[in-house]
Amino acid sequence: MELEKSKYEGIFIINQKGRRNLVTKNLTPGKSFFDEKLYKINNEEFREFNPTHSKLGAAIIKRISLIPIKQSDKILYLGASHGYTPSFVSDIVGKNGVVFCLDFAPRVVRDLLGICEERENMIPMLADAKKPETYKTRITEVDVIYQDIAQKNQVEILLKNLQFLKPKGYAMIAIKSRSIDVTRHPQRIYQEVEDKLKDKLKIIDKKELDPLQKAHCFFVCQKK
Ligand SMILES: C[S@@+](CC[C@H](N)C(=O)[O-])C[C@H]1O[C@@H](n2cnc3c(N)ncnc32)[C@H](O)[C@@H]1O
Incomplete structure (x- = not known):
């Protein structure tokens, strides 16, 4: 081995x-x-x-040019779910880093609590990413925002949360085209997403994640 x-x-x-x-x-x-x-x-x-369980893992297999997560970083993770990918982000940032793990579904946050009890750098947060004003006093400025939430207004949610990102910080977003519009061609949707992101962010790279993650595209961006 x-x-x-x-x-x-x-x-x-x-x-x-x-x-x-x-x-x-x-x-x-x-x-x-x-x-x-x-x-x-x-x-x-x-x-x-396992890259079939994680869009971050799939983006790595697809050789995205940059994963901007480093040791000791502070990460705002939107859509933490049961904590699978957040737990690997927690490994990467290590004991001096922090992962704010936010999800709005009480059932998954219950599971998340168990992991956060064992991993001191993971902070569970039950909150709606559409309403940053409800959690802005509970988090600090972060080095990276990671977003994986299957919602129609995924891009607008990320843009609302950019207030927490430090200047020149990085944003990573997994776009699920079917959540935006199931009837339209995914590539058209990814292009529209890119156009919206470009207003506030520099696009570093993007990779479609099929077949590991069906109809998903992963963007790595940097705050202008
Ligand atoms: C695909 S799962 C995330 C999987 C996780 N990122 C991983 O790789 O382990 C999407 C999660 O986003 C959450 N979510 C969707 N809309 C949200 C919102 N507005 N605010 C917070 N969480 C949201 C859902 O509850 C769900 O747990």
Whole structure:
């Protein structure tokens, strides 16, 4: 079993019997929260990151040019759900970073609470991303906003939350074309999304995530 660095900070590849799996260094050794496989290499533990369960993972497999998440970063994660991808973001930012994990569905936030109890850098927040005024006193300025919410007005929600992003900070957004309009061609929708984002953000890269994540496009942008 061999461990390789990837071009992205905090993301590694484990090569085992010809299979290459994405992994992150486990911030909570001995614990896995989603039945993900744990690997021990040189006294360190790594967690398998499944790109079919995560748009971030899929964007990595698609070789997006930049994943701007670094050690010690503060991240606002919109649409944290049960915490699968947020837990890997938590591994990347490490113990000196923070992931504000926001979701508006009480049922998933209940699951999230369990992980946040074990991982001190994950802060659970039950709130509606459409209403940043309801949580603006509970968060600080962040280095990166990551958004994965399947809503018709996904872009407008991200734009409303840019108030929390530091100058030159990064925004990552997974666009689900079917949530915007199921009848229209996904590429048309992605182009319209790009045009709207361009007003406030510089587009660094975008990748369609099919077939790992059907009818999704992932954008990495930087605040102007
Ligand atoms: C596709 S899931 C996110 C999966 C997660 N990002 C992951 O990779 O593990 C989308 C989540 O967005 C949440 N969501 C949708 N609209 C929202 C809103 N306006 N505010 C907060 N959360 C929202 C849903 O409750 C759902 O949990």
